[in-house]
Amino acid sequence: MVNHEAKTKEQLIIELEALKQNYNSLKVSYESDLAKSKQNEIDLQISEAQKRAILNGITSNIAFVDKDLNIIWANKTAAQSVNKNPDEMIGCTCHHFWADPAKSCENCPSVKALKTKKSEHILKYTSDGKVWVECGEPVFDVDGNIIGVVEIATDITDLKSAEETISKSEEKFRSLYVNMIDGSALHTLIFNDEGVAEDYRIIDVNPAFENMLEISREAIVGKTSREAYGADKPPYFEIYSRVALTGEPEVFETYFALLGKHFSISVYCPARGSFATIFENITNRKKTENDLSTILTKYKVLFEILPIGITISDASGNIVETNQIAETLLGISHEEQEKRKIDGQVWQIVKPDGSPMSASEFASVQALEKKQAVTNVEMGIVKGNNHVTWLNVSASPVPLDGYGVAIVYNDITEHKEAEKEKERIQKLLEDSQKVGKIGGWEFHIDTLELKWTREMYNIHEVDLSFKPSVNQRTNFYTPESVPAVNNAIHRAIEYGEPYDLDSEIITAKGNRRSVKAIGKPDLENRRIFGLFQDVTERKRTEKSLQESEEKYRILVENSLVGVVQTKLNGEVLYVNAAFVKMYEATSAEEFIGKTMTGVYKYSHDRDEVLRLLRKDGRVDNFEVVGLTTKGNEKTRLLSAKISGEVINGLVFDITERKLTEQALKTSEGKYRNLFEKAQVAMFRTRMDGSKILDVNEKLLQTLGYSYEEMVETPSIIRYNNLEQRKELIELLQKTESVANFEVEILKKNHSVITVLMSVTSYPDEGILEGSFIDITGRKLAEEALQKSEAELRELNATKDKFFSIIAHDLRSPFNSFLNFTQIMAEDLPTLTMTQIQEIAVTMSKSATNLYRLLENLLQWSQIQQGGIPFNPKEVQLGLIVNESLEMIQTAGQSKEIELITAIPDGLNVFADTNLLQTVVRNLVSNAVKYTPKGGKVTVVARASDEKNVEISIHDTGIGMSKAMIENLFRIDIPTGRKGTEGEPSTGLGLILCKEFIEKQGGKIWVESEENKGSAFYFSLPHATQPAEETINPQPSPSEKSNDVRKLKILIAEDDDVSEMLIESFIKTFSKDVLKARTGLEAVNACRENPDLDLILMDIRMPEMNGYETTKQIRQFNKDVIIIAQTAYVLPGDREKAIKSGCNDYITKPISKAELQAVIHTYFGEKV
Structure with missing residues (x-):
């Protein structure tokens, strides 16, 4: 309301000022006309032609009359006002044309001027609603005698209308000003002698101003600010003077301490050097704002310090506020949350069973839809690495306009994990009891209540619906077990004695089982509890073990292997017959009760056996040299293992085998020396490839393996190509010997070498023996030579192409360009404008072609040097194509070729902008070049699949032959040809296109028929996210x-x-x-x-x-x-x-x- 009234007042003041300015303008015009009239009087002596020209140019009615009021001369304006020409008016009286016959001429300003001999004027209102000022100016001769009067009549209707409008507007403004709710005051600046504003004077104030500032109008109007307010410095002078001098309105807030009031002051400039102020009392608003700020501060403190997550949404479900705890619990920043909706698809929420929770099940969504609180909804939010934080969520509507729901949630992850751990332990206990067949039970002495765990039901083979009772407890025991059980329970109740009984039961299904019952009294709580274990299998095992031990004893006693058992200190407890024979003794008694010291020839063997036993608890196949009871030396293999308090050992006599091995070793020494020192790689493998039996040092060096890594491993994995090994074996099956077979072999570092292999097979033994030499270096040298030759050929082709362009494509345009410039320099005065225009157009085309050729050469050079920058990003395809086509508009228009694009909005590609523009520009330029006048070139794009976008340029041009298509992208074969209007071509642009497209992960191909046009296709990676810019069609x-x-x-x-x-x-x-x-x-x-x-x-x-x-x-x-x-x-x-x-x-x-x-x-x- 306040702002509206202030605005209306401003408009009225502006309107008032405009009217005043209009009035002043009219007044100036009027005075100007008067001044012109007087000047005419002074200048009567100038030439007649000049006088007529000046007076006829004045818009007021002007006539010169003599003392009898006869018209001597009138200007054109006066004549036109009575539909006459000036000559027709001469000799007539002025009253004949302008006087009202019904009125006297006494008031005529001309009549009065003749009488008074001074200027006279009157206002005259005509019947057509116009207002005129009529003036009579006496004219004197050189002797001072009056000779006539100059009559001037001016239409001031517009001026009078403006005055009336101003008067009415001032009345409206005054009424509005006086009755305004807001206080208002008008001021004008006071300037010093240097023209610098130093104070302001109060011109007027309204009643509201008096009430607000508690000051009377009479006390301040007409006074300076210093006088009115008793201030050393004019209040707010900097702001007020700035508005009065610049005309720019300003608004500011301030506090009047003496009044205890807050004001919003609007300042504007009705006229330069003046300013008006409007005071709005905002004290109550400030108090409300302060109260609201206090409430918000308290709310904010609670919002942030409460140990629960809090989120607020608007009525549309958009998240508008969230606290720090919410960020921590959800693992999402408040900035990211405030981009989401409460039912957005980005939330990864699961139910307690781990299945996805739909948005409609969210507490927040339900509360927003139902307009009621929804509490204690359990859900899990999936964070990074699939970690789930479990939350208890409640939501309630917020009863404020524009707000949706408040959501609170607390972390129950630890509680959930504790419950899960409790369930896990309970399950572990039940599983353990099940595996161990151990049940638990509890008997309450006073109530006779008996409780079983689940495994108790399994042991007794009863259903879980079975109700165990103390009266039935003995029904399951066998008759021979009942007395002992009853006695144990009785003594437990009477004397608090625990018990541990082995007994037997018969299950509900009639199966007999051995059980162990353990009971412990808790008389303080009047109960007995304990364990009940099914030991049937253990009893059966113990029985089987006894039977097995008897069988084992018979087997050991008759074994050919020496068996010995000792205490941990080495005292012999048992030896079998084979052991006695092995040590050339007569009976076992020669060893029983004695230590094993005497059976070792060397004490260090005994010490090592004992060390291994202490360390590992066992020793396997340890070779020792021992003495028999007769002093004979024997070589034996000893294996032993600690079992509880005893050591069990086995002894094998390998004396004969050792002698044989020694002889074999001697015979193989010579062969081994030759094998190891050979300078070619040598090997022995099984024919089926299952094992490598032996390799020499040269082979290990060649392949990079240790001996241990090679021997006893499958040889098949050493071949890079198993088909080569298969071919080798097939040859060996035919000839049993193959020489210089080329094959690829893998080294340890997975690199591949090429070798020449010679192999001999021994089918009866199933063995292959062979050797090979590494020819990888030779192969690489051959390949390098071939590659070098290919590169040299390509370099020669590039050089030829470059020289061809320099010699012809670059030289020819320069030749034309130089000749035309020579013509311009020598023959310009003799050339017609048409010839000059034709030469200029031709030179422009030549310069354009030269520039494009040089640009292609530079880009080609950069490609050869690897200097093309590559900065791929997501770009809008349509925008890039449109920008590229703008550069080709002129060429297309000159040939009247229609350029059409069909690219879907929002189709983005992942590409380098500069490279893509070069490709589009080259392909479309070629299409225009090879399309006759009046043809059509179309650029089409579509998403060929999820990963790629296909762009195609179609023309209605001359097409190409199959032979040309095959060589189109080759540097070594010239494919350039002139366009339909002789446009030059090098074929270099297409080579650049191919390089640039492939650099961006795409490919290019062409479809064309002679005289049927061509279609060039290329693909680029599809960018699925929107690019930063929006494609807007751009006019040329x-x-x-x-x-x-x-x-x-x-x-x-x-x-x-x-x-x-x-x-x-x-x-x-x-x-x-x-x-x-x-x-x-x-x-x-x-x-x-x-x-x-x-x-x-x-x-x-x-x-x-x-x-x-x-x-x-x-x-x-x-x-x-x-x-x-x-x-x-x-x-x-x-x-x-x-x-x-x-x-x-x-x-x-x-x-x-x-x-x-x-x-x-x-x-x-x-x-």
Whole structure:
């Protein structure tokens, strides 16, 4: 309400000022007319022609009458007012034309002027509603005698209407001003002699102002602020003077301590040097805000310190607030949470059973839908690494406009894990009892209640519905077991004696079982509890063991292997007959009770056996040299194991075998020496490949294995290609000997070597013996030579291609270009404008072709050197294609070729922007080049699958033969041909396209028939996420050149030709063009012209390059658009320009279309 009234008052004051200005304008016009009339009187002596010209140009009615009021002369305006010409009025009286016949002429200003001999004027209202000012100005001769009167009549209807409007508006304004709810005051600035504002005077205040500030109107109106308020310094003078001088309104809040009130003060300027203020009392609002702030502070403290997670949503389910505990419990930052909805799909919530929980089951969603509280919903939130935090969640609606629900949750993960652990332990106990067949029981003495665990039911083979009772306890025991059981229970109850009984029961299914019953009295709590174990299997095992021991004793006694048993201290307890015979004794008694010391020849053998027994508890196949009772030396293998308090041992006599081995070792020594020292790799394997039996040192060195790693391992894994081994075996089966067989073998480090292998087979023994030499180096040298030859051929083809381009494709355009420039230089005066235009167009085309050729050569050179930068990212395909097509519009329009695009919105690819633009530009340029006038070129794109996007360029051109298609992307075969209108071609563009597409993970192919057009296809990786920019159809430069407002532009360029070209390109966009030749000049020009719209910044300038110049400008001007323009085309130049502060980047030579397109990018929408 307050703001509305203030706004209305402002509008009235502005309207009032406008009316006053209109009035003043009319008044000035009127006075000007009067001044002109007087000047005419003074200048009556000028020439008649001049007089007529001046007076006829005045819009007021002017006539000169003599003393008899006869018209001597009248201007055209006067004549037109009575539909006459001036000559027709001469000789007639003025009253004949303008006087009211019904009224007297006494009040006529001309009549009065003749009488009074001074100026006279009256207001005259006509019947058509107009108001006139009529003036009579006496005219005297040189003697001072009156000779006539100049009559002037001026229409002031508009001025009178404005005065009435002002009067009415002032009444409305005054009424509104006096009855305003907000306080208001009008002021004017007071200036000192130097013209500097130093105070302000209060012109008027309304009643609301008096009430709010508790001051009377009479006490302050007409006074200065210092006088009115008794202040040393005018209150708020800085703000008030700024508004009065700039005309910009301001609003600020302040506190009047003496009144204890808060005010919002709006200040505006009704006229320069004056200002009005509107005071709004906001004390109650401030108090409400402070109270609300206190409540919010308390709420915020509770919100953050409560040990539970809290989340608030709006009415649409969007999360609007969350506390720190919520971040911790959910594992999601509050920024990320506030991007989500409570029923969003991104939540990974599971039910207590681990299955996914749908959003409709969330406590928050139910509370929002049902408009009622939902409590104690248990759910788990899945975090990283599939970790689940379990929560107890409650939600309730928030009864405030715009709010949804409040959700609280606490972490019950530890509680859940404790319950789970309890269940696990209980299950473990039950499983243990089941495995051990141990049941538990408890008997309450006073109530006679008997309780069993689950395993008790299993042991007795009864269903879980069976009710055990003390009266039935003996029903399961066998008759012979009952007395002992009853006695044990009786003594436990009477004397508190525990018991441990072995007895037997007969189960409910009639099975007989051996059991162990253990009972422990707890008389303090009047109960007995204990264990009940099924030991049937153990009893059966013990019986079987006794029987097995008897069988074992008979077997050991008759064994041919020596068996011995000793105590841990070595005292012999038992030896069998074979042992007695082995040591040439007569009976076992010769060893019983004695130690084993006498059976070892060497004490260190005995010490080592004892050490191994102490360490490992056993010893296996330990070779010892011992003595018989007769002193004979024997070699034996000893195996022993500690079993409880005894050591059991086995002794094998290997004396004969040792002698045989020694003889064999001697015979093989010579062969082994030759085998080991051979300089070729040698091996022995089983024919079936199951084992490598032996290898020499050379083979180990060649393959990188140790001997232990090679021997006794399958030989098949050493072959890189098992088919080669299969072929080798097939040859051996035919000839039993193969020489110089080439095969690939794997080394330990998994590298592959090529060897020449010679192998001999011994079918009867199933053994292969062979050798090989490593020829990998020789093979690599052969391959390197072949590769070098291929690279040399490709290099020669590249060189030939390059020289062909230099010799023909580059030289021919230069030849034309040079000849035409020579013609222009020598024959220009004799050429017609048409001939000059034709030469200029031809030179422009030649220059364009030269530039494109040079650009392709540079890019090709960068490819050869690996210098093409590659920065793939997600980009909008449609935007890139449209930008690329803008560069080809001119060529297409010149051939009247229709360029069509069919690219779905939102289709994104993962590609390098520069490389992609080069590909599209080349392919579409070729399509235009080989399409006759009036043809059509279409660019189509679609997602071929989830991973790839297919882009195709179709034309209605001349097509290609199959032979040309096959060689299209080869550097060594020329495929270039002229376009339909003689356009040049090198074939280099397609090679660049292939390189760039494959670099981005795509491929290119072509479909074409002669005279039926061509279709080039290429693929790129599909980017499924939306790119940063939105594709908006862009009009061509020719369509939008008239849309840009006139700009103030600075050209920072040290090259005269470049400066001249740029200035000509931008003349349709510019209102002012400033120029700078150095970086320092550019900085100073920008500092002196803060209203610059655009800077075209050359990178290579003296004193300071464009990068540094841009950085310095950005220190004081963040808004001006800066476009870098340079002949550099090095990798990273664009990124360097953007990093320095440039908005965009274009390369030289600059095309007019490209420059205009860039300017429209930043200024096209501002007109």
